[in-house]
Amino acid sequence: MQPRDTIGAGTRYCAVYGHPVRHSASPAMHNAGMRALGLDWRYLAFDLPPGDLKPALAGAAAMRFIGVNLTVPHKLMAVELMDELDESARTWGAVNTVRFEARDESGAWKPVAEVATREGQKVRAHGFNTDADALARAIEEELGLPLEGAKVMLAGAGGAGRAAALRLAAAKAECVWLVNRTASKAAAVQAEIEQRFPGARTVTGYPDTNVDLIINATSLGLKSGDPLPWDMEKYPLRRTAKVYDMVYRPAESGLIRAARREGCKAVNGLGMLLYQGAKALEIWSGRTAPVKVMRRALEDFIRSVE
Ligand code: ATR
Numbered sequence: 001m002q003p004r005d006t007i008g009a010g011t012r013y014c015a016v017y018g019h020p021v022r023h024s025a026s027p028a029m030h031n032a033g034m035r036a037l038g039l040d041w042r043y044l045a046f047d048l049p050p051g052d053l054k055p056a057l058a059g060a061a062a063m064r065f066i067g068v069n070l071t072v073p074h075k076l077m078a079v080e081l082m083d084e085l086d087e088s089a090r091t092w093g094a095v096n097t098v099r100f101e102a103r104d105e106s107g108a109w110k111p112v113a114e115v116a117t118r119e120g121q122k123v124r125a126h127g128f129n130t131d132a133d134a135l136a137r138a139i140e141e142e143l144g145l146p147l148e149g150a151k152v153m154l155a156g157a158g159g160a161g162r163a164a165a166l167r168l169a170a171a172k173a174e175c176v177w178l179v180n181r182t183a184s185k186a187a188a189v190q191a192e193i194e195q196r197f198p199g200a201r202t203v204t205g206y207p208d209t210n211v212d213l214i215i216n217a218t219s220l221g222l223k224s225g226d227p228l229p230w231d232m233e234k235y236p237l238r239r240t241a242k243v244y245d246m247v248y249r250p251a252e253s254g255l256i257r258a259a260r261r262e263g264c265k266a267v268n269g270l271g272m273l274l275y276q277g278a279k280a281l282e283i284w285s286g287r288t289a290p291v292k293v294m295r296r297a298l299e300d301f302i303r304s305v306e
Contacts, residue, residue, distance in 0.1 A: 005035075007042060012064070012113060014284060015044040017056055018071035022047065023249075025301045026069060029277050032297030036290040037281075041066060050074065054081055060100065061123040064112050067099045067284045069277075072159070075131075082127035084109075091170075092163060095127035097280040111284065130279035131272070132167040135215075135246075138271030143242045145213055147171035153207050153240065154178055155229045156217030157185040160246055162192070164217050169193045169200035176200070177207040179230050180218075206235045216245045221253035228255055237262040245269060249302055274298055 014034075016026045022045075030043035048056050053074050060068055070078050078095040079085065089095045102115040102123050112123060139145055150173045154165055157180035166189075168176045176193075178186040186204045193202050214237075220229040237243070243259040246269035259266035278289035 008040070010040055012039075012041045012066050013044060013060075014041060014066045014068060015046055015060065016069040016071060017046050017048045017053065017074055019047055019049050019073055021045045021071065023305065024071065025249075025273060025298050026071075026277060028301035029274065029294045029298045030281060033277070033281050033290050033294045036293040037285060037287055039285060048074070050077065053077060057081055057098065057125055061125060064117060064123065065100055066111065066113055067097065067280070069280055070096050070098065075159075078127060081125065083124035084126040086126065086128040088129040088133070089127040092129040092132045092166065094129055094131070094163070096131050096276060097128040097283055099126045099128065099283055100124070101126050111286070113284075128280075128283055130276040130283070132163050132170075134272045134275035134279065135164055135167055135244075136171055137275045138267070138269075139213065139215075139244055142267045142271045143213065143244060143265055145242055147173050149174050150213055151207070151209065151211040152176050153211050153214045153235065154217060155214065156180060156219075156246075157182070157189045158217070158219070161217035162189050164215055164246075165189045165193060165202070166196065169197040169202065172200070174201065175207075176202045177211070178202060178204050179206060179235075206230075207239070210239045212240070213242045213244060214240045216243070216247065216253075216255055219247075221245060221247040221255050222249070224250070226254065228258060232258075237264055240264060242266070246272060248273060250306055251299075251302055270295075270298055270302070 024045050027043050027045050034041045075094040100112045100123050101109045102112050102117045104110045104115050152173050180186040190202045216229045218229040220226045243264050243266040245253050245255050247253045248269040256266045274295050278291050281289040
């Protein structure tokens with residue numbers, strides 16, 4: 001047995017590919033989780049421009065990596081590069097978790113960690129999406145709000161906003177109001193929801209009623225000095241009970257501070273990051289992820305870089 005903090009010949013690898021990836025909290029979270037599970041695995045980070053995704057996936061497969069996570073800008077184009085797509089990746093149209101698999105002696109596809117592979121043996125990339133469910137889990141667990149039947153205002157209609165809007169529609173939220181600086185993007189998200197989830201109610205623009213939850217899916221709040229993500233004159237915070245800010249660094253954004261001042265229950269996006277990572281580790285290892293350990297590692301990492 002290797003002492004657990006020493007990399008040895010038997011050590012196996014996972015990684016995140018992103019561009020940029022420098023400030024990723026995933027290595028801290030996953031290495032803590034892998035250690036807690038007693039796995040001789042390590043989690044690395046690689047800064048890869050989009051054009052290098054394909055060879056980098058092939059390289060990881062050839063080196064029998066356990067799996068990789070993909071972050072901006074790779075999640076959408078990865079869909080085309082997978083050998084197999086899980087239902088989650090098909091539903092959300094994006095891949096953030098890849099598990100490498102090979103056939104065992106009976107011919108069944110198994111995670112590479114469980115198969116003694118031969119030279120030249122096909123290793124396939126199996127794509128999953130653990131992001132969308134992580135948002136739902138974080139809101140339900142950390143804000144105590146079931147999405148089904150909820151009235152939600154969603155600020156932001158970029159990549160993160162679109163995924164959140166689709167997930168809310170899938171969860172049968174009562175109504176989702178889509179607010180975005182560029183109105184045409186909110187309208188495009190609304191059109192996609194109408195096509196994919198007939199019966200889901202979405203409205204573009206500010207709500208004309210109180211809501212249960214406001215989600216910030218814009219990038220505003222990441223930088224100090226950023227304005228709040230929507231016009232508080234048009235829709236004040238007192239009109240919602242709860243706020244979910246996808247921003248997790250800084251841990252307390254201007255929005256979270258303002259929401260708490262108004263008496264709202266408000267949490268940051270750390271839970272989303274945590275639950276997507278926990279699910280990825282479960283997909284790779286087949287074991288229950290040590291969520292508490294991973295959360296602590298994330299919080300420590302974020303404090304250390306703030
Ligand atoms: P992500 O993948 O994180 O969602 P994105 O696709 O670039 O990133 O989306 C960023 C979101 O933040 C968008 O909703 C964007 O609004 P636009 O669609 O109008 O660009 C929003 N955003 C970024 N900067 C903003 C600003 N200064 N004011 C208002 N909204 C902003």
